[in-house]
Amino acid sequence: MTKKNLVRKLTYLFTAIVVILSFAFIPPKPDEGMYPLSDIRKLNLTEKGLKISVDEIYNPDGVSLVDALVRLGGCTGSFVSAEGLIITNHHCVFGSVQKVSTVENNYLENGFVAYTHEQEIPAEGLTARITVSYEDVSQEVLSAAESVDDISKRSKAIADKISEIVKREEAKDSTIKAEVSEMFVGEQYVLFRYKIINDIRLVYVPPRTIGEFGGESDNWVWPRHTGDFSFVRAYVAPDGSPAKYSEDNVPFKPKKFLKVNAKGIDEEDFVFILGYPGRTFKNMPARFVEYHYKYQLPYVQNLFSWLINLYTKRGENDPEFALNISSTIKGLANTEKNYRGKIQGIRNLDLINKKLEEEKKLLEFINSDPELKQKYGNIIDEIKNFYDDVFKSGRRLLVLNFLRNYVTYYRLADLFVDYKNELFKGESERKSIYKDLNKDKLIAEIETIYKNRRQELEARIFMKIYGDASEFDELKNIEPFATFKELANKEEYVNKIFSETFISDKDKFIGRLFDLDYTVDKSNDELIKIAADLFQLKNEEQKKQQLRDSKLNILLARFNEVKRIWLNKSFIPDANSTLRLTFGYVRGYSPADAIYYSPISSLKGMIEKSFDGDDYKIYEKIKELHSKKDFGKFIHPKLNDVPVAFIYNTDTSGGNSGSPIMDAYGRLVGVNFDRCFEATINDYAWSESYSRSIGVDIRFVLWVVKKIGEADFLLKEMNVNL
Template identity: 50%
Template sequence: MKKNLRNHLVYIFLLGIITFNFSASIPDEGMFPLSELNRAGLKKAGLKISEKDIYNPGEVGLVDALVQVSGCTGSFVSPSGLIITNHHCAFSAVQLASTTEFNYLKNGFVANALNQEIEAKGLTIRITDSYEDVSSEVLNAAAAVNDPIERINTINRKRSEIAQRAESSDPSIKAEVSEMFIGKSYVLFRYKTIEDVRLVYVPRQDIGEFGGETDNWVWPRHTGDFSFLRAYVAPDGSSAKYSKENVPYKPKKHLKINPAGVNENDFIFILGYPGRTFRHRPAQYIAYQQQFLLPYTADLYDFQNQQMLTAGKDDLATELALATRIKRNANVLKNYRGKLKGLHNIDLVTEKYKEDRELEQFIRSKTELNTKYGTLMNDIDQHYKAVFEVAKKELWFNNIYSSTSLLRVASAINSFKIAVLKQNGVKAQEEFFKLNIEEVKKHLDGIYASYNLTVDKAIAQKMLEDAYEFGGSNKLAFLTKQNFLSKDDTKQYINSIFDKSKLTNKETLFSSILKDVQSLKNYTDELLSLQKEINTEMLVFNEEQKRREGILNKLMGDYVAVKEKYQAKNFIPDANSTLRLTFGNIKGYSPVDATYMKPFTTLKGLVEKGNSGLPEFEYPESIKNAWLAKNFGAYAKKDLNDVPVNILYNLDTTGGNSGSPIMNANGELIGVNFDRSYDATINDFAWNENYSRSIGVDIRYVLWIADKIDNAQFILKEIGI
């Protein structure tokens, strides 16, 4: 996180503008902001380098090798912008580059020279440049605002204003104000963005996805979940979109790879961009997850995947088009079911209610606190009672557009038509149409890229069937107007409006409805009308949700503040996609009675899984031949007499840590994080050293595959092996 900007701001920041005052045991839950590394106990835990070698304002450190790759993490491993991350993090770009003729998703991709590297469409690189506490400015702006909707609007406006001000003072950066504690603390992050990213080396699917969904979130694991990308910039070093004239980016720092790997109990740490955790929320929030969000979403995604898998079963083009969507759904639904299992196993809701009752007793025991926070716990309870009352409707609204591609198309067409009609006069409308039509088509291309009519129709039918059964406050007004007599009527309704709509075919839409401004103005159908009805009702609902968000923002600020007083310490902020460090050890565990899971898997285990005959455990024959011949090269682990494939450790990770570099005590890369064990999916709500385990690919397996299987020796040469 080297700053070539206002280092004095970071210096002040470290002196105490943000003073979380974290405490840590070894190992401890926690995704530490970089400003608090000196409080984390890293040296005591086993770190051999200085904390300043990791992060030191004004100087180059390991953090300068870290990047955010869309929703994942990656790290520079060469002076020429080479990045290592996960196979699943590059998956969407590989899918977009694949065709029925060049199926890189199945067969992998190896570029033996720079001019062979291909565009990684949809991927961008973001590098943290600096950060600064802006809590006072944000909260002061809303201090005198009592109306909940206006409060949250004021906070969001101020966050946007601060970010825009930062970008105006330095046009080379992108800025965001992140909420570290809801309603309590806000930090301005400045990022450098690289828009030209290219695929360099991606292993074939039966390596990068070995085990498929059967092994997803499971240990033992044998997955080569890695890929190599390269960042490119314009010849003058500025960020630029994909162009043949662009040159490899020169990072301030790249990580050294240690091919010797690690041993059991070795100290390790991870730098990365963890997504979101929710550990500082009250019991009712966890209850909402357990009763509503997790089961609903998992079941919906399961249904969607069944439809998409069926549609692509005998059609490779359809299979490729839907591959990324299927993978994302499968990952989420298994994660959510793991969370549900974990919530039930440790009965976290009951434990949280117990903690909150004790917190309430503490408030009442202190006159000053009782005066200020006496109604807090009851106010939180009343808030969530209102949330629970319309939970089904909220989840339906949250998923209807992401589930149904044609409703997103209808939304785009309706929005474009409204914008056109707002123009004053026919000539102005025609000019507006011509000015924006290509951007609209580009947006629609993105939707149609993962669209299938049969799938869309089946999912829309399910969504309306579900909504038909909603009662009470969850009942949807637009459905009531239709006077459906049964669930079957909803299915017939979807069939009818889809069959009559020209939106079901992109070519027809582009050549007729979007042919000219008059065609757009004249066209209407029942699908467009349905989207309008849904949107009208959703806007009213969202306004009420915004009011509740404003209430919750204030309540959660108070909740964290009083909880800090109760526990006599501050907390590590929940993960929010900002750069964090977590540390621990290579370590197995006992997930169930009489079972111990070792922290290393090997080629032997991979071959054994392959003997099952299941398609998800198919692997290249060259792996088996090399294993039988003991052709391990320099990558074997001596005590195993085999090449280690995956590793297990007790670090605190979550979504977004995918692709994070796993480093040893000397700050050398020894693996790439990609998953958690099934029991650790609950990490988002609670972390426990007994069951929280994360999974990474051992760097020795990465190097062995590159060397012995894929003949990607250029990678080894570039990274200095």
């Protein structure tokens, strides 16, 4: 053996030993996952408990359960009849129900049932999206990035190429919506084609005391007794093509609809979920999680908590305001509590340090091999330096975005500054909404903004966001925050700004917006001056962000590449609102020492909670039926009661709301609607010991439809024989 070969063999042996030792220090990886369709066949689901073939779940050459799935707004839904009937969550249609409700005719509080197609009400703003096909376009996307010399333009080159692909695909087929999703940053991009259904109508919505039983007190909590379900129907034009609402439209005929298992599930049964989970971050480095933990999560949680209290108090003696703001409060409250759970989860798991330790072991592995060291030796330091720069910006863009989102007058001031800046450009170079030919659209948008303003709250919300920002290390020395921080009477200053601004007058605002002689520089309006300063800051931060995105595109691709070498396996791409499968078992858990939660709740528990009142206000007929033990065929034999909800150890996230929970035979046994508080951390990490998702039991759904809604026609339509 030559000396060269001996050295090579010893190097390989040393590397193998390091790999083995490295694995010994890796935290155990649970069988987690939100699996893309392309990975389903790798799972050996039969061994896990599936009783049907994988082809029955997903078959690109035929009809399968996937064809019964829809992405419904930001949620998931599934077809449960041949007539386009969709089951989803109550909270997924909450906003649509609120929009068609009035104080006098409050469907949100009282529920809604359409006994005929003619009685169904359009669900304003709700659309359904069906996955038609997908294909990998990574090579085409990344080739555009590789041709760019300036790294700061890399992310824009990728975005432009994605836009080009989308336009090309939609030009080929006007009936589909194309979308290119990033599966792994800087590595994998997949083109999805969707059929869009624009006419969605409300069919059955339970009363709020059922659909939202427990309110925010029980949100992200187990045990749960919430009937979080609703039914809507999809409509299309008579020729089957997508169409906006019309009396001539007909119910959509899905390729596939789910069969209902009215007998439901039991503890330890195998279940699986198909759905459209939102964004997760399991593959991100430690410093990404640290940024969220130190900056984003606590800031958003604090602000949203404050806004919830403000809006709630404002609506206490104003039923119309309370109704109109209800959907906003619900959304804020859901995020606020979710972020509290995430903060607690990251802290309790010591997740940042665990990831740092994992990255330390990864670096040791890299340094053990000369070739790997040469290629990846600086990757951990590069990631650290990258996030050092991110930390310097901190909450800057968050603050600027929240000012626009929650302070109407600031949003208008920002629009004013933006429009005046665009006037310096040629007509063809301006943003679309600011082109002369779109003037009427711009005016209509402005009028809508004024219509939705809450004038009496403007100054208070501005004071909260602006005042908090002036105390942040990353903003307190930047104008105009620096000046504001030193003011003796900040509240008086803010009130004066909002009482004197011309923005309070819609006609004056529109007049000055289109007055070419009235420039930002000539304006003495204090709110316009603030918006001008912050507009410049926003542009600077957005340029930094664009450069960071380009750098991160390269960094994360290399980071994930070497992690695969280290672990000697591929791993699942983070969720990104594309169709995924997750599976598990109906199973209880222990959230804390000496506490164990069983996995199925019942009507008995709902009634026990009802004596606490407030969020636990119960629909009175439920008590009456329970006292008579009028359970019909919807009884759980072991509980001798109607099961309401159950938990299971699947890997779910936001966007999985409304996802069908299916048994081993692919039959509908529940509707996913939440996670336990400990499982809010799922977006960053998953564990069998604490990750539990929550679904409403199909038996409770059917019992409510029959006994409360007296909507037997729905049971018949779903082929539920009783």
